[in-house]
Amino acid sequence: MKRRNWDPMTRAIIAWLGVLEWGLICKNYYDLTEYAAYINRQLHTWCGLGARLDSVDLSRGKSQLLLQFVCSAPTRTGMQEYTVRIPVPKGQEEAAEKILKHFTDAIGGR
Numbered sequence: 001m002k003r004r005n006w007d008p009m010t011r012a013i014i015a016w017l018g019v020l021e022w023g024l025i026c027k028n029y030y031d032l033t034e035y036a037a038y039i040n041r042q043l044h045t046w047c048g049l050g051a052r053l054d055s056v057d058l059s060r061g062k063s064q065l066l067l068q069f070v071c072s073a074p075t076r077t078g079m080q081e082y083t084v085r086i087p088v089p090k091g092q093e094e095a096a097e098k099i100l101k102h103f104t105d106a107i108g109g110r
Helices: 009-027 093-109
Strands: 030-032 036-039 040-045 050-059 065-075 077-086
Touching: 040 050, 050 093, 065 093
Parallel strands: none
Antiparallel strands: 030 036, 036 040, 050 065, 065 077
16 A cells, blocks of 8 residues: 655644544543543542542533532642532433432532
C-alpha cells in the first residue's frame, strides 16, 4: 500500500479538525465517582488534603434539573467553598434522586 506524503499545512489542518471534532463530541461529558466529579474537562475532588463534600442538593435550573455538590477545600487564606453543578439529562430524574440519596447518606445529611 502506498503511503501518502502530505504537506505540513495539510497535516496541520487534519490534526486541527480532529481536535475540533473531539472537542465537540466531549463537550458535555461528565463522570461521577464516590470521591470526585469530572465535568467538561475539569476535575472536582472532595477527598484528600482537607477537601470535603459539604452538601448535595437537587435543584431546578433555568431549563433543567441540576445536581449540586457543595465542596470546600483548604487554601492559603482558609477554607474555600465552591459548588459543582451537574445537569441531569431528561428522563434521568429518578437516577438523580438515587444519587442524591446515596451522597446525602454518605455525608450524614449535612
